[in-house]
Amino acid sequence: MKVALLAGGTGGAKLAHGFQVVFQRTPRAALEGPLPTEPGGDLTVIVNVADDTERFGLLVCPDIDTILYTLSGLADREQGWGVRGDTYTALSLLERYGEEAWFRIGDADLATHVHRANLLREGLSLTDATAAMTASLGVPSHLVPATDDRLRSMVQTDAGEIDFQDYFVRRHQADEVRALRLDGVESAHPSPAALVALAEAELVVIGPSNPIVSIGPILAIPGMREAVTAATAPKIGVSGIVAGKALRGPADRMLVSLGHESSALGVARLYAGLLDSFVIDEADAALAPAIEAELGIKVTVLPTVMTTDEDRAALAAELIRIGEGMLKG
Amino acid sequence: MKVALLAGGTGGAKLAHGFQVVFQRTPRAALEGPLPTEPGGDLTVIVNVADDTERFGLLVCPDIDTILYTLSGLADREQGWGVRGDTYTALSLLERYGEEAWFRIGDADLATHVHRANLLREGLSLTDATAAMTASLGVPSHLVPATDDRLRSMVQTDAGEIDFQDYFVRRHQADEVRALRLDGVESAHPSPAALVALAEAELVVIGPSNPIVSIGPILAIPGMREAVTAATAPKIGVSGIVAGKALRGPADRMLVSLGHESSALGVARLYAGLLDSFVIDEADAALAPAIEAELGIKVTVLPTVMTTDEDRAALAAELIRIGEGMLKG
Numbered sequence: 028m029k030v031a032l033l034a035g036g037t038g039g040a041k042l043a044h045g046f047q048v049v050f051q052r053t054p055r056a057a058l059e060g061p062l063p064t065e066p067g068g069d070l071t072v073i074v075n076v077a078d079d080t081e082r083f084g085l086l087v088c089p090d091i092d093t094i095l096y097t098l099s100g101l102a103d104r105e106q107g108w109g110v111r112g113d114t115y116t117a118l119s120l121l122e123r124y125g126e127e128a129w130f131r132i133g134d135a136d137l138a139t140h141v142h143r144a145n146l147l148r149e150g151l152s153l154t155d156a157t158a159a160m161t162a163s164l165g166v167p168s169h170l171v172p173a174t175d176d177r178l179r180s181m182v183q184t185d186a187g188e189i190d191f192q193d194y195f196v197r198r199h200q201a202d203e204v205r206a207l208r209l210d211g212v213e214s215a216h217p218s219p220a221a222l223v224a225l226a227e228a229e230l231v232v233i234g235p236s237n238p239i240v241s242i243g244p245i246l247a248i249p250g251m252r253e254a255v256t257a258a259t260a261p262k263i264g265v266s267g268i269v270a271g272k273a274l275r276g277p278a279d280r281m282l283v284s285l286g287h288e289s290s291a292l293g294v295a296r297l298y299a300g301l302l303d304s305f306v307i308d309e310a311d312a313a314l315a316p317a318i319e320a321e322l323g324i325k326v327t328v329l330p331t332v333m334t335t336d337e338d339r340a341a342l343a344a345e346l347i348r349i350g351e352g353m354l355k356g
Numbered sequence: 357m358k359v360a361l362l363a364g365g366t367g368g369a370k371l372a373h374g375f376q377v378v379f380q381r382t383p384r385a386a387l388e389g390p391l392p393t394e395p396g397g398d399l400t401v402i403v404n405v406a407d408d409t410e411r412f413g414l415l416v417c418p419d420i421d422t423i424l425y426t427l428s429g430l431a432d433r434e435q436g437w438g439v440r441g442d443t444y445t446a447l448s449l450l451e452r453y454g455e456e457a458w459f460r461i462g463d464a465d466l467a468t469h470v471h472r473a474n475l476l477r478e479g480l481s482l483t484d485a486t487a488a489m490t491a492s493l494g495v496p497s498h499l500v501p502a503t504d505d506r507l508r509s510m511v512q513t514d515a516g517e518i519d520f521q522d523y524f525v526r527r528h529q530a531d532e533v534r535a536l537r538l539d540g541v542e543s544a545h546p547s548p549a550a551l552v553a554l555a556e557a558e559l560v561v562i563g564p565s566n567p568i569v570s571i572g573p574i575l576a577i578p579g580m581r582e583a584v585t586a587a588t589a590p591k592i593g594v595s596g597i598v599a600g601k602a603l604r605g606p607a608d609r610m611l612v613s614l615g616h617e618s619s620a621l622g623v624a625r626l627y628a629g630l631l632d633s634f635v636i637d638e639a640d641a642a643l644a645p646a647i648e649a650e651l652g653i654k655v656t657v658l659p660t661v662m663t664t665d666e667d668r669a670a671l672a673a674e675l676i677r678i679g680e681g682m683l684k685g
Contacts, residue, residue, distance in 0.1 A: 084474035117463040
């Protein structure tokens with residue numbers, strides 16, 4: 028089965044990893060118990076780039092990197108970002124040179140940014156650079172930036188409009204988000220590889236990522252929402268909001284301050300017209316009838332909190348089963 | 357006293373450090389015994405850039421960096437290059453990404469190259485970027501690249517023409533050097549700051565660096581030899597060849613394969629017409645009459661092998677004394 032997964036960072040990365048496990052494309056020594064498998068499956072992750080930033084003159088792609096590290100086994104799973112066992116030798120000298128150090132780039136992570144900048148300098152697109160890097164790290168899935176063009180989430184706060192990473196990392200998401208502006212969106216194009224992945228997919232999944240700043244910017248690229256709609260595969264969304272809260276990050280507060288409901292229903296509404304099916308967490312089982320009634324789509328209640336590799340694979344396998352059911356049905 | 361020192365990497369860096377100590381501009385806690393001082397002295401190091409190279413798309417300036425690390429106290433003195441206690445986390449991931457790793461760039465060293473590239477990208481000249489970096493690290497001397505233009509030593513070997521770092525690092529100086537070509541020299545200009553330093557100097561020193569690939573490329577920049585000649589200060593050279601051998605690096609073999617003599621006399625001949633005085637090591641005392649006779653300059657015999665901070669300061673102080681003697685005489 029060919030799966031196209033729209034994703035931001037952490038939640039999307041975990042689900043992508045689950046698919047890799049189910050597709051038996053990831054070493055499974057650490058896994059326990061019988062796990063669902065579907066050998067030969069193929070995953071393309073269409074990744075948000077609107078929280079990309081420049082650090083020390085180098086392009087940093089936090090969502091691509093989180094997925095790259097997760098799918099290659101390099102990720103620091105405790106910390107939730109960066110490379111396991113990374114050192115911070117470079118950052119400490121960069122700080123002495125007067126560079127800003129609030130965005131904590133470890134030495135291995137810096138290697139990623141230096142190498143990517145080198146590939147881009149040589150003329151590769153971000154898509155091609157990302158493909159080269161996933162290949163180098165032995166990642167068995169495809170990572171595709173949603174666009175090769177420059178696209179940046181700008182956050183309007185009471186302190187004025189600030190860069191997304193300013194809001195997210197430096198100011199610890201403390202500001203109330205009044206509005207979002209996607210800088211560059213008018214002239215952005217979906218990456219050709221993303222369009223191919225959607226057209227060829229046998230299952231399209233919108234991952235449990237922040238619907239506003241991770242999935243939103245992907246769908247806002249002119250032509251992307253149309254490409255998702257035009258895809259013939261079953262389309263399933265997974266709520267990143269569980270019991271009204273984001274598992275990580277500011278999605279819940281952001282939904283409320285932007286006039287939405289911080290609930291699985293609130294998330295489903297943002298994907299209205301796009302999905303055939305929606306997956307919500309067991310904690311939100313009571314919301315299923317309301318979502319089905321309001322949006323006219325099938326809702327499935329599943330454990331969606333992915334702590335272990337087993338959790339990740341189980342959710343991926345359930346999504347495949349739902350998709351297969353829809354193909355047959 | 358204002359000193360202008362022409363220098364390559366290691367030997368030049370040690371002598372520069374000696375001047376800083378004499379000028380009481382470097383913390384001296386580790387020094388023993390009475391040391392010569394000349395408070396208020398001011399050092400400008402005019403640094404070779406012809407062994408600069410690009411690594412991972414970033415400009416690397418080995419001679420500037422060695423002097424920067426030496427004068428800031430960051431240098432790894434055991435190893436002779438790089439930063440003390442540096443880690444190699446980034447390099448190991450860069451290698452996984454397929455980047456060449458034979459040029460061993462540590463994480464702190466990478467920070468230097470990343471920051472420099474960022475300053476250049478912002479439009480600073482190499483001179484201004486270097487000034488900013490020395491200031492950030494609290495270096496009390498001035499480091500000036502010999503030129504802001506691109507200048508590269510290309511080494512002609514039996515294996516063909518290769519990049520200098522290819523010869524020096526990757527191939528461990530194993531090739532016989534048949535000729536040298538200075539790529540870019542025709543269109544290079546001395547950095548304005550170097551010209552000012554030479555014009556204002558009260559003492560000009562050609563450091564004990566490789567006369568072929570460190571000092572040679574500085575003097576080969578159109579206008580630089582003339583600027584040294586035009587300088588009104590006493591000009592003293594220090595032989596980097598001791599008892600026929602280079603203390604470090606391939607200068608001795610390079611001199612021979614290029615048709616010169618690997619001796620203090622051979623070095624002095626390369627500086628013919630430029631110097632008022634030449635300093636050779638005690639081991640070469642017997643060569644003094646021949647050098648004085650052939651070149652018509654005063655030769656002073658001194659300990660020139662700089663192991664400790666005391667050695668460095670003592671040599672710098674002797675050079676100052678020779679220069680002061682010439683000013684009075």
